Amino acid sequence: MRLSVHRKAHFNAAHRLYRKDWSDEKNLQVFGKCSNPHYHGHNYDLIVKVTGEIDPETGFVMDLKRLKDLIYEEVEVPFDHKNLNEEVPPFNELNPTAENIAVVIWNKIREKLKPELDLEITLYETPRNYVTYKGE
Numbered sequence: 001m002r003l004s005v006h007r008k009a010h011f012n013a014a015h016r017l018y019r020k021d022w023s024d025e026k027n028l029q030v031f032g033k034c035s036n037p038h039y040h041g042h043n044y045d046l047i048v049k050v051t052g053e054i055d056p057e058t059g060f061v062m063d064l065k066r067l068k069d070l071i072y073e074e075v076e077v078p079f080d081h082k083n084l085n086e087e088v089p090p091f092n093e094l095n096p097t098a099e100n101i102a103v104v105i106w107n108k109i110r111e112k113l114k115p116e117l118d119l120e121i122t123l124y125e126t127p128r129n130y131v132t133y134k135g136e
């Protein structure tokens with residue numbers, strides 16, 4: 001029997017949707033206001049879903065305190081109140097779209113989880129725009 005535990009988290013960050021190899025005009029044409037050279041910010045909401053078997057000894061799929069600490073270390077500390085393009089690798093080289101941010105978060109958390117656990121990330125960039133990624 002497999003079931004899922006979830007942890008919500010939150011961070012604020014600034015970004016600019018932008019490709020260095022495109023002109024400002026092309027960036028503006030493709031990314032619109034999100035390509036503002038002076039950046040803009042979002043209140044990101046994150047949901048981390050971990051799926052696995054219940055450990056018969058602990059009754060846990062995973063200790064949610066450990067998941068909370070993992071998200072804090074891997075996401076909140078490096079991302080919160082940061083300019084993603086300027087301060088948070090790999091977004092100096094990778095366009096910080098919601099999709100790319102979700103994949104980066106997934107990779108960071110995946111490597112800290114036991115292999116038998118499945119991971120899915122839901123990232124809200126605005127209350128109405130969100131992406132999901134489960135490593136497929």
Ligand SMILES: Nc1nc2c(c(=O)[nH]1)N=C([C@H](O)[C@H](O)COP(=O)(O)OP(=O)(O)OP(=O)(O)O)CN2
Pocket residue numbers: 017034096097098099125126127128129
């Ligand atoms: N596929 C994607 N499309 C867009 C992304 C993205 O990450 N992936 N990002 C943006 C902008 O960064 C930003 O999200 C602005 O989007 P927008 O729809 O204009 O949202 P609003 O600021 O108007 O706020 P709502 O609350 O969602 O109305 C654009 N596209």
Ligand SMILES: [Zn+2]
Pocket residue numbers: 015034040041042
């Ligand atoms: Zn944006």
